Amino acid sequence: MQRVYNFAAGPSAMPQAVLEKAASEMLCYGNSGMSVMEMSHRSGMYLEIFDHTQALFRELMQIGPEYEVLFLQGGATAEFAAIPMNLMGEKGKADYVDSGNFAHGALVEARKYGTVNVVASSREENYTRIPQIDPAACDPDAAYFYITTNNTIYGTRYPALPETGDVPLVADMSSNILSEVYDIRRFGVAYAGAQKNIGPAGLTVVIVRKDLLGRAMEITPKALNWQKQAEKGSMLNTPPTYAIYMAGLCLEWLKAQGGVSAMEKINIEKAKLLYDFLDQSDFYRPVVTQAACRSRMNVTFNTPSPELDASFAKEAAAQGLCNLKGHRLVGGLRASIYNAMPVEGVRALVEFMQKYEREHR
Numbered sequence: 001m002q003r004v005y006n007f008a009a010g011p012s013a014m015p016q017a018v019l020e021k022a023a024s025e026m027l028c029y030g031n032s033g034m035s036v037m038e039m040s041h042r043s044g045m046y047l048e049i050f051d052h053t054q055a056l057f058r059e060l061m062q063i064g065p066e067y068e069v070l071f072l073q074g075g076a077t078a079e080f081a082a083i084p085m086n087l088m089g090e091k092g093k094a095d096y097v098d099s100g101n102f103a104h105g106a107l108v109e110a111r112k113y114g115t116v117n118v119v120a121s122s123r124e125e126n127y128t129r130i131p132q133i134d135p136a137a138c139d140p141d142a143a144y145f146y147i148t149t150n151n152t153i154y155g156t157r158y159p160a161l162p163e164t165g166d167v168p169l170v171a172d173m174s175s176n177i178l179s180e181v182y183d184i185r186r187f188g189v190a191y192a193g194a195q196k197n198i199g200p201a202g203l204t205v206v207i208v209r210k211d212l213l214g215r216a217m218e219i220t221p222k223a224l225n226w227q228k229q230a231e232k233g234s235m236l237n238t239p240p241t242y243a244i245y246m247a248g249l250c251l252e253w254l255k256a257q258g259g260v261s262a263m264e265k266i267n268i269e270k271a272k273l274l275y276d277f278l279d280q281s282d283f284y285r286p287v288v289t290q291a292a293c294r295s296r297m298n299v300t301f302n303t304p305s306p307e308l309d310a311s312f313a314k315e316a317a318a319q320g321l322c323n324l325k326g327h328r329l330v331g332g333l334r335a336s337i338y339n340a341m342p343v344e345g346v347r348a349l350v351e352f353m354q355k356y357e358r359e360h361r
């Protein structure tokens with residue numbers, strides 16, 4: 001059987017070495033006589049895996065003791081509700097930047113729990129850039145300021161984090177966490193669903209500054225209450241045990257590659273290969289034209305027609321370059337090139353793009 005280059009946006013490709021390690025431990029982890037999947041989450045053997053994974057995550061993102069790292073479930077979508085429920089507090093209002101479909105989903109959810117002030121939006125421009133934030137539009141008394149650091153569907157990324165003064169910055173990092181170095185101290189909360197750049201689906205990581213705990217609304221479901229989860233070491237109920245184990249293997253792999261800063265260099269190189277090719281071509285058209293706003297994780301582009309887009313994705317898949325079809329909301333094509341996508345995969349894609357252009361122009 002031949003493995004393909006998988007450009008899926010999420011769940012997405014995993015490092016092959018990780019899958020091989022997991023396969024080798026599938027039936028029997030260490031001398032436990034059982035699979036990790038079969039272990040009690042309270043057992044010593046499993047707690048070692050859990051603690052090791054949390055410690056590695058803290059190390060790779062350089063997260064200090066003033067932050068809690070929670071391993072939860074429910075995906076980014078559950079956090080869209082958990083964020084206002086845990087943070088709105090007495091202020092009852094928050095600033096949001098509407099930079100994409102997931103940012104929009106987050107603010108629509110937040111409106112159920114308080115007042116949402118949309119301080120900047122690129123919705124009218126189909127989210128093809130990161131909107132300019134006018135400091136005068138921001139509320140210095142907001143409970144928090146919400147952004148999406150990388151917009152997965154449209155392929156945009158914040159070139160710089162907004163300055164929010166004393167207002168805690170809250171960031172959905174689902175699609176670019178661990179892909180570039182961030183100073184975690186810039187954030188009140190940073191969170192991510194695991195299925196793009198951390199590990200398999202099922203795990204949601206929430207990094208929260210400890211002084212922000214203890215403000216949850218009365219109605220907050222126990223499972224979404226960060227303080228209660230922190231008190232119980234993310235084991236208020238059964239955590240996604242196997243997804244956490246797999247995330248641990250991915251983090252070990254990332255560390256062996258040199259960690260986040262080494263990975264960032266590779267990611268810049270991969271993105272440059274694709275954007276340089278797109279920019280010199282008069283056949284393909286990149287969706288995001290402002291170079292500063294371009295995502296390094298999700299590269300969106302079009303051929304001259306929707307028919308050619310469809311045929312491109314189909315022919316590419318036949319060559320082992322899979323899942324290049326754009327999101328159903330926007331169409332076109334999208335190459336998601338997270339940490340696990342090697343430079344060779346991107347080179348193979350560019351070669352295919354050259355060949356396809358010659359044959360279809």
Ligand SMILES: *Cc1c(COP(=O)(O)O)cnc(C)c1O
Pocket residue numbers: 010074075076077078102148150151152172173174175193196
């Ligand atoms: C994938 C994604 C989501 C949705 O995550 P779920 O785990 O499916 O809830 C939210 N935000 C961003 C930026 C994403 O890339």
